[in-house]
Amino acid sequence: MKQVKKAAIPLDLAGLGSAEGDSKSWRVQVELPAAIGTEDMAVPAGETLDLQVLAVAISEGVSISASGQARTQGECVRCLELVEKDIDFSLSRVYYYPDELAHLLNEVSGDSSMYAELDEVYQVCPDSRVDLEPLLIDAIVPQIPYSVLCSPDCPGLCPDCGIALAHAEAGHHHEKIDPRWSALKGIFDQEGDKNA
Template sequence: MSENHAVAQSARSGPWVIDTRDVGRRAGASRTYTRNPVAPAGFGLDMIRVPEGETIDLDLLVEAVVEGVLVSGTAGAPLVGECSRCLDPITDAVEVDLRELFAYPDSATDESTDEDEVSRVVDELVDLQPLVRDTMLLALDPSPTCSPDCQGLCAGCGVKWAELDPQHTHETIDPRWAALQERFGGTEEEN
């Protein structure tokens, strides 16, 4: 078997791909799938993501409809990231509902929609990865926090506010007076 044929064969199978021939084209025919693909690199946002190699749980119903196949169900995965306020590590989980029509080639959908407006069945196959990735990305908080009341870091010293004394402050000098303080020393109040 040639290397190109092996790559093409693996692209035609695997946990992200559903062969619609298993469902059939008769409208109303359906089949359930439980899949556990692993997350590729970059499956998330800057501050929160599904770890590379982590299992994503897919519970799906694939139904044949007149225009194509309708995929519905859920996808769930663990999340890791950093708190956007204090940068502490956080762990969480995400579960999303999926629902997407994959149109058959040369269906009436081709005439009524733009090329990138609807997902397509290609060579009788449906690739679930873009659907799951996009749906999960929309569900993620771009600014996750370790707790709703996280106060973040002190802008002056970079220490977590939760670890600082309640009276913690930093002396701030009006930049217009800074040159005088350098010349004569002392604090603004002393001069």
């Protein structure tokens, strides 16, 4: 069995009994060492998350549930404005004891579909800690919108001058009339005024 790398977001399970069914529920604050999200939108690194955690001892390891809220930041794909969105997340994962995990991984080699969640990152470390980072990634990333928009009907940027149309004057546009028609332009503008 490979040595597990140092937990990015360690969660101490001290106080949790090892008998099946023993459980412990508590609140914990964790600071993210790295951003969690997609290229378009993420919870920034350094953010502190307030988590409600439930740990339940099972025969193969410990089932960990974590839920909380996080503020994601991204950029509107149309107008490039900063977009902030609060998301709620909640997820449970089984963290296996190392020998149990090695056994399971050995058993399912070739049939990974059955144990899609089997991963060395979900493992109880010898010092009875687990790494919450993979769980938070799995909990948060699916909540991030596929297409980041400041509002569902964001008009985007003006193709001519690049201004965000949401902040431009109503009807923002640029006259692009062939000079040969400029004599007629005055007439069109008068028509427009009448209709306004």
